[in-house]
Amino acid sequence: MKSNSPLIKIFLGLYLVIFFGYLLGPLVIMSITGFNSNGFPRVAPWECLTFEWFEVLSNDKRIINGITNSFIVGIGTVILSVVMGLAGSLVLIQIWPKLRSTYYTIVIAPILIPGVVLGISTLVFWDRINVMLGFSSDSFLHNGIFQTILGQSTFIASYCMLVFVARLQRFDTGLTEAALDLGATNAQAFRKILLPFLRPAIASAAVLAFLASFENYNTTTFTFGKFPTLTIELAQKVRYGINPSISVLAFIIVALTIIGALSFEIYQRRKQLALANGAPVGSVSGNFQLPKFMRGNPASIVLLLVALGGFSSIWFANVYSPDACKVEVREQKRLIQQEQIEAIKQQQLLRQQEEAQQGPDIFSPDNSLVPKTDSEPATQGGGSFGNVFAPQNLDEAGPESDAKEDAGGSEASTTNSGNSTFGNVFDPSNLDQ
């Protein structure tokens, strides 16, 4: 359905922009922050284009360790889930019709159970088993990788099963019978007929299982033991403060995903195109031919651009040095700070002058300050929250004229000590040190 009304077109365009913005915006923003030299992942203010976070990431032992663990767990989960899912789906197809719905409910239940519950139960269950078998507490049953694989597989196997069932429903059991009739054993019929038929489903189930395992947090968080996966590491990092190296990791994952998805799409399209043109099967399923693949395929050009972009950015990283830029930014910051300090000093001066002229005023900030006798504790208390909550603020005594001098001084100290609330981490002046 196409409408020519410009209004509808505008709305449609707007809708698409919002839709994709919502979908992809966070990824884009996060990727960009990975190239900003700012110490906290942010786009604005943009400081310097930098690749230092790649280096920080590659030197981050915990992240690297997390990725390694994630891969080990992922591969283990893929193997276990695909096998269990396949077995489960075969049973579902062949079970007596009366039992089928009950069986289906049972095997599908893990998907519906919250991941945390699965995680806790995995932990408790294997601990019990361990105790029952009389193993020590450092046996393999308590191993983080072992438990994580089992815990994740409990529900990922159900996903795999669904993938297999969808494919199996299109399987002609006559093929298995034909194989048996021609003298094949049951094992041969399974291996030579059913498995090749299921190969695409096995591939998609494996990808699905790996991704589900890689991104899993809520089950893993109970079972990882001494082997934190990437998600666990990231979560812990967020708790202790992050830097843009995480954005860089996100960027790498996003880029790999896009490249993988694009090349798969290109391959599929090429195959379909060739089949539609009546090409022999051998030439389609055969080798990767670059010249043909480049021809008339916009997606391939995109892929090429992405690859070129990748290479050129690596080259750029080697040639371009953000150091000069950084020095400049630092200098700018220092100047801004100085200006700010100057401005504050000016303000103080002004205020003192005004006070001298106006006399006491209940509502002026100076009244938050205390009579002379209490001024010393006030100054100390100012260390935390700028004295806003200081108890002394509540008892307002009539200000005396000579208290003003001290008041002015303590005001200045509050301003400064107010910054110390967060240990001066965000104090711009620290950057110069």
Place this chain on the structure above:
Amino acid sequence: MKDGVSIELQDVWIRFGDFVAVREANVHIDGGSFFSFLGPSGCGKTTILRSVSGFLDPSEGKILIGGKDMAGIGPNKRPTALIFQNLALFPLMKVWENITFSLEVQGVGKAARRKRADELLDMIALTGQGDKLPSELSGGQKQRVAIARALCAEPDVLLLDEPLSALDLKLRQHMRTELRQIQKRVGITFIYITHDQGEALTMSDSIAVMRHGIIDQISDGEAIYDDPATPFVASFVGENNVFRGKVKSIDNGMAVVATNRTGDLRCRIGTAALGNLQTGDDAMVFIRPEALSIAADATDAGNHIKALVINEEFEGLAYHVFLEGDAGKEIKMSITNQGKARETSMNKELVLEFNPEQAIVLPFGELASE
């Protein structure tokens, strides 16, 4: 060429829960013959085939192949090969791999398999097509590949489950002759399942006609057609005009039946009914459309049926004339096309006659539903 192996079904019953799919089947199939099970869908013929090939065990009775009891022997151990209704070619394997699958599971090397595949491809006139996928073949080619695949296993018995039903008419007729030739060439026993009486009659040495799990008649094609054992066989195989009535008199293998609407008809008693048909019994008279003709002399003592022509169809080989007899009785008559001027025309009153030998009297029974 192998010697065919005989097959014996002894008192075979096959039940699925309360449902009886096959009732007391006793069949002897000669080695090297082309045997057909003919019947409407749901009559249990495929069930018999599956029990012979080993996919299901009979609830009672024995199946012997070459005199050997097959109880407990799986389909992959029996000397049978089955050609499935949908052919069940392996879609992911090339044609030559399909054909030599039985060798592959025996562990025969690739070169030997390829050689054997090429021989068989020659035999089924698909030389050089071995590297295609089944999906790239036409219906008739797939059919031949399925036959080659079954023959590659060198079975003693080839079982065919309505293999031609998916083909168009011309191809089906062509494949009939081809199948028969292949059977004569390889000399093994063929068991053929079909609901198409034409296929059964043209190809078979023997035919078993089945109804609701019961085998009504086992004979060669001519006997089935000319001397049906039951009203069901008479009405299922070929076309028949049916006249219901009561037996009036019996003498020397002939009976006079007082039909409800057409008067007295004198006809031969079916061989199967000889001796158990008594005067006064309910009976049915079956007269083939081609056995009817226009009476030369309407006044002699023979069988005469008066009817009015209400419709005519021309089928090339013959004219089919639809008539209405007394009390609205519908009658069909077929006249061979001999290029002569027809004596029939719309709304003309005719007197028909037939040879009593070509009309069969059988005890009252169930007809094949249309």
